[in-house]
Amino acid sequence: MALEAETKAIVAKFDYTDDDVNKAVDEFLRQMAEGLGKDGTSLSQIPTYVTGVPNGTEKGLYMAVDLGGTNFRVCSIQLNGDSTFNLTYTKVAIPKKLMVAKTAEELFAFLAKQIELFLKTNHEEQFVAHIRRRMTVSSPDGFRDENVFRLGFTFSFPVQQIGINKGNLIRWTKGFDIPDAIGKDVCALLQIEIDKLHLPVKVAALVNDTVGTLMARSYTAPGKTGAVLGAIFGTGTNGAYVEKLANLKKPLLGEYDKSTGDMVINTEWGSFDNQLSVLPNTPWDMALDKTSVNPGIQMYEKRVSGMFLGEILRLVLLDLVKNPAVSFFRDDNSNSNDWKSTTTIAQNSGIYTPWGLDTAIMSVAASDNTPELSVLRQELESTLNIYSPAYDDAQAFKAIAGAVAHRAARLAAVAIAAIVLQTGKLTDPALADEPIDVGVDGSLVEHYPYFRDMIYETLRIIKGVGEEGAKRIRIGIAKDGSGVGAALIALVAANMEKNTTPADYLAELRSQAINHHLTTVPEDGETVATD
Ligand code: ADP
Ligand code: MG
DSSP, X not given: OHHHHHHXXXXXXXXXXXXXXXXXXXXXXXXXXXXXXXXXXXXXXXXXXXXXXXXXXXXXXXXXXXXXXXXXXXXXXXXXXXXXXXXXXXEEEOOHHHHTOSSHHHHHHHHHHHHHHHHHHHOHHHHHHHHHHHHHOSOGGGSOGGGSEEEEEEEOSOEEEEETTEEEEOOOOTTOOOGGGTTSBHHHHHHHHHHHTTOSEEEEEEEOHHHHHHHHHHHHSSSSSOOSEEEEESSSEEEEEEEEGGGOOXXXXXXXXXXXXXXXXXXXXXXXXTTOSSSOOOHHHHHHHHHSSSTTSSTTHHHHSHHHHHHHHHHHHHHHHHXXXXXXXXXXXXXXXXXXXXXXXXXXXXXXXXXXXXXXXXXXXHHOOOTTOHHHHHHHHHHHOEESOOHHHHHHHHHHHHHHHHHHHHHHHHHHHHHHHHHTXXXXXXXXXXXXXXXXXXXXXXXXXXXXXXXXXXXXXXTTTHHHHHHHEEEEEOTTHHHHHHHHHHHHHHHHHHOSSOTTHHHHHHHHTTTOOOOSOOTTSOOOOOO
16 A cells, blocks of 8 residues: 555646646746757857758659667668659667767767668669779779768757858767767768778768757658658757758858748757756756766756656666555565565666666556556566566556656647747648648657547647647658658758759759669769659
């Protein structure tokens, strides 16, 4: 009984009321406007120099890599020009020690090596042709530069972008910490390592995963209109949206196409409300922040994304385990355990290790509706080394994990609603019944059961959105959106290279991209079409 009462009290601490949600939306809108006006604000609102979204007719073969936070993905994408694509893909986990390497070189050399492996496995022909040419031609500079793969580099950390394939790292997030890389151009860091391996690859575009997701959703979504928002709920969380140029008050450094009247903005919303004026703050949120590599920042992300939800839960559970007044994962004797055993938490259980509880188990808890919670109990054994957990332990675990995730989904709705409201599309009579497309990506939104339903449930109670508005918002998974999106931006970049004046790149890519592509490595050094 004590456990049940204590669980209830804990769950209540993760309540985020309708009123809280509505206050947070107002504050989000305020911080968005602030970030559009000047630098150094909570929401960075970084201009991406991407001034429009694709419509599904784009074509060509491109490469993309994605450094997300947990995994490194390498892929090649054939855009078919009819809203469809074919994607070849590999993924490796980023070794923990490289996340905190001494030098940037260590990390980027590893990334280049993965690109080499991918090319050898999946594009052997081009790869071999390229190597052969290198060996037979005396001056490597004599190569036609167009004859290499254009690669879109999805780099999901805050970057000051100064060109389509140039951007300096502002700070690491999500547990990375390689001070040597701060302030450096991450595209150059990758290109240097690619060149050391003599790979036929040019880093053509630097892409934030949110922008990639926005582009990918626009390419694949049914209908004529593009998406308004691309959002990530994976290791971290962030969003990019289409803003009116007129609302962008701070000065822009680079050249860009003004004809569309729009600019894609990378909000860096992980840092929303670092000052905690509207975000919830339990003792466990505070404890997590204190032990993180970046105390005081990314405060929204620390309450919403995959990297942190498991750790919040772990801290709560640890308090419960240590609480002498309740029996949690502890039995007086085998009779108090419904499986007539006694629970043991192994000394090496992840529950005792900072960051030792992967958010993935929260999905298992949420989806286990078996009468004895036997799936979750087995998972507690296999991933957390908690042996013979009793039914009431599993029940408490499920309730608390559910509360942490529910709060995260409600907070996710705050960001989505604020951006939809900011675009004005809900009140534009010209768009009356049109859907408002939002692309999402990341393991949390993809795998946590009913995460999107919880977002919708929250959208419905938000002022200015309501039942009707929520119905029009179409949240769709853009799976591997970062790959396809990066390819689309690499395509834009390739076209910009050919044209000194990238006037209206969309018209440009629609008319030119369709027939000709410059991504293979022919023997004769001429460009060839790949489709
Ligand atoms: P990245 O952020 O590197 O692009 P992902 O989108 O796959 O990668 O997100 C990884 C994060 O998602 C990790 O923090 C992990 O704990 C969490 N995660 C992985 N699988 C699940 C799952 N089934 N349910 C909830 N969260 C998950
Ligand atoms: Mg990702």
